[in-house]
Amino acid sequence: MTRTATDNPWRLGLAAVVSVLAMACGVATAGPAAAADYSKAGENVAGSQILRHEGVQSGSPRFDPATGQTLGHDVSGHQGAVDWGQAAGAGARFAYVKATEGTGFVSPQFDQQYHGAHDAGLIRGAYHFARPDVSTGAQQADYFIAHGGAWRGDGTTLPGALDIEYNPYGDACYGKSQADMTAWIADFTRRYLAKQRRSAIIYTSTSWWKLCTGNAGGFGDTNPLWLARYAPEIGELPAGWDKQSIWQFSRTGSLPGDQNYYNGPMNRVEALARGGGSSA
Template identity: 70%
Template structure:
């Protein structure tokens, strides 16, 4: 079978699997994994951020209901936004923020210090997240890289534990060329290493549709790692297996705050409790 024909066959398989998971699909043009010997591609790292692929693959289906239960407004940012005016963000209602720190084992957000430390100086509870690249190295290696470049945690009451952003691969095959069992093991390797090094469980950022397709909807992490769910619609919707509640809901790509818009599932005291450990 030619590479082109194989690529079309692969595209058809992914469309079927994502449709079954309830996602609206806009597949990336590259669907064949690069050779194992190829150097890691970080050409998109400066513009990859939490949810960068989710809206493209799953669509936007509305805004949160006005009668939603009490929630705390926050957001997430990455290097492509540049320096953030944190005083203005706090004035617009931001109570917490997650900042992209790293991607894979070859990219550090050049704006990380301004964004992470600046949020803290403005009185905003902050945390860091890592954009997962299971195609370039192991989970433990990426957890260590993340911790070494700002992804740790400190017991100061204003620092959230780190988060693992695991979503559609912006560089090629949606699940990074890995089986559900292999991806589940990769996530476990990352979260186990993070817990051992930092003494806090990492949050897991994902979407339900991606989780179903790429991990086989494993329930392995629901009792250990808080869920940060991406869904752009009027409500949170179905959760991935294993979780009976979410901690954070990323509900929109833009709004009054810089970056993406999030709600913490509860009042500000719940955010403070997560920071304190």
């Protein structure tokens, strides 16, 4: 007769002792991994948590007329099918579209929104909603690239963007220390650069960056900044950046999606898409 482990009480007792000792020492034992929570993925969009935590300051945005500004939008599945022809007719010249979240969510509207923007003549790119609590930065960069975040040297595709902001599922910094968060972002951006030969854009707010990275300054020389701040002026930038490439200044408007200005004229947006420039 074939015997199993359950037939041997000594073996069961040893297994129990090992399990207790492992827990006492803080060592994880093998077992099914807890499923990541993506219940809010459809509503997690660039700035949704920044708006919730930081709010809106009254007044219209003010710009330096000498630099020129280029209007653009960012959208997600929340907007549904987008009329990009209307957006282009009203002055939009570029767009970012949510592609993925973590390593378990792909926006069901991504194809229509991403390709629709291109068909309407907009330069477009994809963004990834970061979930540092569910997997490594490199794993999420791979997932993003495989599901819409790849860069193409066609002159109409912007480099992928990492949306890193307050955690919609719990602790604002995803349970990470400032050093660990900085390392996670570096893990993502290194993998994206290695695979795409382009530096990812980093989308964030100054307040979140200070809170969760300790105002880390190691990204400004390589990764363009997409700043979220709903106020009349840009205000303070995160450490390491002396200018923003894109400013998301409003999450409201008559046109689809959030409102953004590229910090320069259209030829700067075109240069970023071609790979000939990384910032304004």
